[in-house]
Amino acid sequence: xxxxxxxxxxxxxxxxxxxxxxxxxxxxxxxxxxxxxxxxxxxxxxxxxxxxxxxxxxxxxxxxxxxxxxxxxxxxxxxxxxxxxxxxxxxxxxxxxxxxxxxxxxxxxxxxxxxxxxxxxxxxxxxxxxxxxxxxxxxxxxxxxxxxxxxxxxxxxxxxxxxxxxxxxxxxxxxxxxxxxxxxxxxxxxxxxxxxxxxxxxxxxxxxxxxxxxxxxxxxxxxxxxxxxxxxxxxxxxxxxxxxxxxxxxxxxxxxxxxxxxxxxxxxxxxxxxxxxxxx
Amino acid sequence: xxxxxxxxxxxxxxxxxxxxxxxxxxxxxxxxxxxxxxxxxxxxxxxxxxxxxxxxxxxxxxxxxxxxxxxxxxxxxxxxxxxxxxxxxxxxxxxxxxxxxxxxxxxxxxxxxxxxxxxxxxxxxxxxxxxxxxxxxxxxxxxxxxxxxxxxxxxxxxxxxxxxxxxxxxxxxxxxxxxxxxxxxxxxxxxxxxxxxxxxxxxxxxxxxxxxxxxxxxxxxxxxxxxxxxxxxxxxxxxxxxxxxxxxxxxxxxxxxxxxxxxxxxxxxxxxxxxxxxxxxxxxxxxxxxxxxxxxxxxxxxxxxxxxxxxxxxxxxxxxxxxxxxxxxxxxxxxxxxxxxxxxxxxxxxxxxxxxxxxxxxxxxxxxxxxxxxxxxxxxxxxxxxxxxxxxxxxxxx
Numbered sequence: 001x002x003x004x005x006x007x008x009x010x011x012x013x014x015x016x017x018x019x020x021x022x023x024x025x026x027x028x029x030x031x032x033x034x035x036x037x038x039x040x041x042x043x044x045x046x047x048x049x050x051x052x053x054x055x056x057x058x059x060x061x062x063x064x065x066x067x068x069x070x071x072x073x074x075x076x077x078x079x080x081x082x083x084x085x086x087x088x089x090x091x092x093x094x095x096x097x098x099x100x101x102x103x104x105x106x107x108x109x110x111x112x113x114x115x116x117x118x119x120x121x122x123x124x125x126x127x128x129x130x131x132x133x134x135x136x137x138x139x140x141x142x143x144x145x146x147x148x149x150x151x152x153x154x155x156x157x158x159x160x161x162x163x164x165x166x167x168x169x170x171x172x173x174x175x176x177x178x179x180x181x182x183x184x185x186x187x188x189x190x191x192x193x194x195x196x197x198x199x200x201x202x203x204x205x206x207x208x209x210x211x212x213x214x215x216x217x218x219x220x221x222x223x224x225x226x227x228x229x230x231x232x233x234x235x236x237x238x239x240x241x242x243x244x245x246x247x248x249x250x251x252x253x254x255x256x257x258x259x260x261x262x263x264x265x266x267x268x269x270x271x272x273x274x275x276x277x278x279x280x
Numbered sequence: 281x282x283x284x285x286x287x288x289x290x291x292x293x294x295x296x297x298x299x300x301x302x303x304x305x306x307x308x309x310x311x312x313x314x315x316x317x318x319x320x321x322x323x324x325x326x327x328x329x330x331x332x333x334x335x336x337x338x339x340x341x342x343x344x345x346x347x348x349x350x351x352x353x354x355x356x357x358x359x360x361x362x363x364x365x366x367x368x369x370x371x372x373x374x375x376x377x378x379x380x381x382x383x384x385x386x387x388x389x390x391x392x393x394x395x396x397x398x399x400x401x402x403x404x405x406x407x408x409x410x411x412x413x414x415x416x417x418x419x420x421x422x423x424x425x426x427x428x429x430x431x432x433x434x435x436x437x438x439x440x441x442x443x444x445x446x447x448x449x450x451x452x453x454x455x456x457x458x459x460x461x462x463x464x465x466x467x468x469x470x471x472x473x474x475x476x477x478x479x480x481x482x483x484x485x486x487x488x489x490x491x492x493x494x495x496x497x498x499x500x501x502x503x504x505x506x507x508x509x510x511x512x513x514x515x516x517x518x519x520x521x522x523x524x525x526x527x528x529x530x531x532x533x534x535x536x537x538x539x540x541x542x543x544x545x546x547x548x549x550x551x552x553x554x555x556x557x558x559x560x561x562x563x564x565x566x567x568x569x570x571x572x573x574x575x576x577x578x579x580x581x582x583x584x585x586x587x588x589x590x591x592x593x594x595x596x597x598x599x600x601x602x603x604x605x606x607x608x609x610x611x612x613x614x615x616x617x618x619x620x621x622x623x624x625x626x627x628x629x630x631x632x633x634x635x636x637x638x639x640x641x642x643x644x645x646x647x648x649x650x651x652x653x654x655x656x657x658x659x660x661x662x663x664x665x666x667x668x669x670x671x672x673x674x675x676x677x678x
Contacts, residue, residue, distance in 0.1 A: 018395055018400050018401060019395040019396060019398075021395075022391060022392045022395035022396075023392070023395075023396075025388075025392075026381055026384065026388075026392050029383075029384060029388065030381055030383045030384060033383045033384075033424075106375075106378055107378060107379050107396070108356075109356065109378075110356070110372075110374045110375040110378035110379075111356070111372070111374075111378055111379055111396055111397070112354050112355040112356050112370075112372070113396050113398075274358035275358070277351070277356045277357055278295060278296070278357065
């Protein structure tokens with residue numbers, strides 16, 4: 001599938017934006033129906049994670065956060081937040097879009113509409129949550145003395161890149177999960193592995209450059225940095241925590257991955273979506 | 281570009297029947313790649329045009345492919361070969377309220393479902409009162425739809441779908457739901473659409489609605505298009521086509537304690553020859569060959585005739601007729617002779633049963649063992665179920 005086709009598909013999605021908005025609202029409205037705290041949960045969940053990681057890693061293990069350069073900020077909780085909020089968005093998007101098609105089988109079998117809107121709406125709802133969480137993080141940063149306001153456009157660029165990445169992954173996985181239901185279980189494990197192989201609860205500096213395995217020197221640091229999430233988390237941190245532009249090569253790497261995954265995701269989705277009503 | 285609203289061009293649709301579906305990677309690996317499946321042709325090289333403003337019926341037996349074809353027109357299914365071209369906005373009534381989310385309120389669902397069917401927020405705002413009014417659920421509109429009765433659910437679904445203001449309306453048997461009053465309102469709405477010159481495609485088993493509503497009818501059989509024409513021609517062909525004393529498909533079943541059983545059933549005409557074609561007004565004999573393996577006192581023989589829509593048309597039996605066979609043993613034959621079969625053209629299911637003399641204990645119950653198909657005869661009538669054999673007599677006038 002070529003780039004113009006993707007642009008065309010996104011154009012169609014824009015034409016169907018009213019439906020996208022409605023489906024996204026459905027996701028948001030139904031998520032916290034009948035829970036007493038309702039929307040507060042979307043803030044309480046990440047706060048609880050932050051509290052747990054802070055106690056375990058910041059207090060028990062006493063991991064020292066680097067000092068923000070040039071911001072001068074030094075706080076493990078904020079260091080954690082800057083990476084954890086983007087991570088939660090990534091992780092929830094991937095796991096929820098897995099169910100986007102399977103969970104709407106009734107709709108797919110009975111009504112025609114562009115099927116990718118189902119995946120987009122799931123991610124759209126999580127994007128709304130992410131933006132709220134990110135606003136809270138920005139307020140915390142301001143209180144802590146990091147003047148992040150001029151950096152907000154850069155944060156939005158990073159969120160856009162991350163959204164393209166999760167959209168591509170979500171489109172791919174949602175279809176794959178229709179054909180093989182154990183994709184979901186596999187992803188459960190993969191997300192755990194990804195979480196620990198991304199510098200979220202620890203600084204990148206603890207990862208060694210090389211490792212010695214049976215006498216062979218392995219450039220483990222370079223392999224580690226191939227993970228696009230490493231670049232992404234580092235970019236968020238550099239903008240929010242350090243108040244500096246991420247390195248250009250790392251940005252280009254991130255753009256390459258986001259666009260690449262989106263293209264592959266759309267190609268795969270297009271290829272298989274015709275039989276969805278029969279297979280789901 | 282022709283002036284057809286829908287062009288079905290050489291459409292072929294295959295379904296995969298999986299023997300054992302790979303729903304896990306392990307199964308996929310063990311089986312060496314793809315799951316094994318048979319292909320089954322739901323549609324084979326079907327072509328026809330539906331002109332603008334025509335109400336078009338699709339008929340055929342279960343499994344003939346008519347619903348598959350409707351889903352191809354609605355773009356839910358994608359043909360493997362060929363193409364369906366449509367011009368104009370389509371609304372498909374395949375399952376009412378398909379997009380409803382149980383936790384959301386009626387109001388939220390109207391907007392959601394409307395958007396799925398292609399309406400903008402502004403259009404929905406303008407039509408909201410009509411939609412709710414037509415469904416008749418004003419007071420429940422702000423409760424979650426999971427608390428709705430099934431009737432309310434379906435009414436709201438129909439109401440949204442019909443208010444999409446489609447140029448092409450696709451309907452699959454949805455008229456068979458809801459109470460009689462709501463069904464009547466649906467039919468009225470369809471007739472209104474028809475008058476407004478919109479194109480309608482109806483899939484139906486009810487020959488009566490097809491005859492009443494449609495301008496053109498296509499007959500499908502095992503995925504192939506048999507014929508397209510006026511309702512009278514096509515429905516007649518359909519009935520001739522399926523005419524036989526074959527087992528009625530699907531829900532035929534047999535039960536009973538078996539002391540006496542129906543071994544064989546013959547359908548004979550007035551001269552005692554096997555029936556080939558049956559017409560309204562023809563004589564008909566049901567010849568029941570039975571065998572009793574022990575002495576049975578006063579067995580009660582009965583025949584029940586149902587229309588294919590499930591209406592119980594007639595139930596002649598030996599007790600009502602005052603015939604009591606005191607002691608039955610071994611083989612025997614019993615005729616039910618009908619001098620004039622007053623059924624209008626259509627298909628009817630025949631159930632034959634033997635009960636004990638109280639009529640409560642079944643010896644042999646053969647539910648829907650036969651299907652008979654009645655063709656136009658004398659009197660020449662086609663509406664309802666039975667002919668009253670009336671005559672129209674002009675008494676003069678101005």
